[in-house]
Amino acid sequence: MTIFRPMAWSLSIKLPVIVCLVVVGVAAVIGAGVVGKDRIELREALSDNARLLARWVAASAAEPMLRDDSWSVYRILRQVTFEGGGGETEVVTAMVLDREGKVAAHLQPGENPIGLPLVVHGDSEAKLLAAALGAHAPMVHEDEDGKFVEGVAPVFAGGKYVGVVRVRLSTRQLTEATREAALVVLALALGLAALGSLVGIRLSLGAVRPLRRLADAMALLGQGDHAPVSIKGGDEIAQLGESFNQMAAEVAEKQRLERELAQSEKSAALGRIAAGVAHEVNNPLAGILNCLSTIKDHPEQPDLVTRYLPPIEKGLHRIRAIVQDLLVEQRAEHASELCGPECLDELRDLIIAEIEGAGITLDWDNRVHAPVQVNRPRLQQAVLNLLKNAAQAMPDGGCLKFSASLDGGLLRMEIEDTGIGIAEEDLRHIFDPFFSSKKSGTGLGLWITLRLLNSMGGGVEVTSEPGKGSIFSLHVPVEGEGHGPAQQ
Template sequence: MGWDINLSVREMLKSLWIKFLILLLAVSIIALSAAFMLRELMVKDFRGYLEGEIEDRVYWVMADLEAMYDKYGEWNRDVVTEDVIWALMLGLEIRVLDMNKSVVMDTEKAIISLSPLMMKRVMSVSELKSSSKSNRFFPYTLFLGGKEIGRMDVRFLKPGKESIFVERSNRFLLLSLFGLGGLAIFLSIVFSKKLTNPIKRLASAAKSISEGNLKKRVLVSGNDELSSLSKTFNKMAKTLELQEALRKKTISNVAHELRTPLCAIQGELEGMMDGLIPIDKKNLQSLSEETGRLKNILEGIEELSQAEASALSLRKQTIELKPFLKNITERFSKLFFDKDISIELQCNDNIRVDADPDRLSQVVINLLNNAIKATDKGETVWIRSSEKEKEIIIEIEDTGCGIKEEDIPFIFERFYKSSKGGLGLGLTIVKEIIEAHGGKIEVRSEHGQGSVFTVHIPL
């Protein structure tokens, strides 16, 4: 069984790691896709911006050439050369043609005419690489006063800024691909370990408990759902441990309680069989008393098992508390009279509680019996009832011998007896019944001064 648990846990943890990895990789792919789309949009907008700006530059150069022609009345090669160099620095390779389609000046001739230093500076600013796949020139007609004066052929050079931007964006996407992929794997390992380590501890603890080690607990860290699960597991393990200890203690106590009358019965029967004890009414009466004691023990155990059973069926109904308590005290009137004990009932009218009348009567009767046993002649027992903060309170107070301080923590445990007589199950049954109603019972007592048992039942 332990091997099956370990195998299933390993498979589950492996599955969790793979699921984490797939999830994080999917998130990374979505993020990269979004980044790629954003990059494409940005590059497209950037190129649109550059194309618009280059188109403006073409018209700047055209306007300057037309102004120069208007000033000189002809194509001045020196001035045209300056415009060609200027166009080159703007990212345009041009050639200027006159009306006879003769080349007045082009970029190559203009560069050759420059001094070496100036040529180096111009070439450092712009490279003679066309951005067009066909490397063709685009013609732009030059006008002056509505009359054609020549033509400017333009070939667009590849903008350096565009190349740098596209290259960097591609590099960024590549780095993001490897970075996010590696990060996804790393985070899947980290988070899977963070998640699976508590699960491993829980699985190990569950295996130990299944093998009988009910003292096993798991380490609780953090304040998340897994820590809450660990706390719940520890609480369950503690409950199992207490129940197991209680089971062993119950078996031991039952065996002890049964042993005494059985031994007495066996001894008397053997004596009768051996002829040592006469078979007369007196000895038969003794056997009957021991048999009755056995019957009482078994009935007490049965009553306790019914009271503490989770399936305890409470037949709840609305009870008028004052007449209910008054009816119980009247049933005890002869017993109180015979022992010369007074009983005082203090209960307000119109106090109602939803409870099982038979079970609640069993609680009150059990507490009254204890009060009668503890109270001396001429003393008083009080029964009080009140309603306070969404609960009904029933108090039974006596002025009897009280309970020793060292005994108080144990009086509700099964088979616990602070004095001779009884089974030690009465208060245990009372506690189980009250808790089945969702309430609680408390005790205040001082040895030699009496006791007060307080029952709380929620409305």
């Protein structure tokens, strides 16, 4: 689901969310700083209060302790609880100990009788007691759980150390104040989040709508619609819209020029083919007409029919060969089929019959073992044309090599001969219709081969060196296990 993939959200959702998160984050950081600062100040105030109370009790209890008047010391502690402490719930406990650690007065006398050592529970309390008995000046201690702060003040009477005062104040009010401040910050953050969402929505409406119009226009541009998009304003989005309109106009103009160029090239190609057909057909046709004219002008010589019939038949066969070559692509089947290794190996038997007695050795290396989906007639026609051309390029014999293999989704083939080779100036023309360096050729074989390969989405590359031979490298997309679809 896209709700769990933020990267897939639309900009109209992302922008308000980002603004909201930024506002909430800033509010949270500022609020945390304020709450933390207030908590520190409140704790310092609580510590100062505990220290002052302990000092006040120490000053008030000095004389009663000299008289060993525990009741007066207890009354002073009670006075601290109700008057100096600011409320009974604020003071956790208070006590006065003599210098030996025995209780001189305690707010809970039932648990800590006068004259007996202070009852200590746990290591934490023992550490606090030891620190208090060792104090020679007013100080503040905190427990490990942060539930109270303890003000400690030594008691001096007549210049002598006679005991110590311990006053514990609860941190409950501090915790409640911190919680209230945190709630205020949370409410402020929620309010700012709502405000940020509104601002984000307003910004998204102003930014996303023109961007969406641009996206729709780009989609239509891909379908051939070059209509301009209207975006008002002078900001970057409006400038982007102007750039898009300029690009769309340039694309439309480019496509128009490409269509005109393609039409011109098509017309030129048709003209060249028509001229070539006219030239190639006209030569044998002229010979046929001459033979027929001679026979017609000399009816008294019946032997002329026997004499001129073979050249007439030869000329007609040549005309038929030209027409068949031109129509070979139309005769090829358009449907692809599943072909195994035999699809290419069948051509080996055909070419062996072609080169028999010509002094040509055949090196056949077909490494295509898995069946593939391909247009079988077109593939075989193209490969066979090149194999025959390679054989014809070795009139004095030589070596004809063929290899085939699968490379991803491509069927790669290579046909190599050790024949006469192709001149460098002829390489650029060998695939032109009616171009041939052979006296008996029609000049259509390689042109048809290239068209067959192109119709399957493939192609061919040629390297050649005069006197040493040529290499034709073919590639055709195929469909099979792990391969993409073949071109039809």
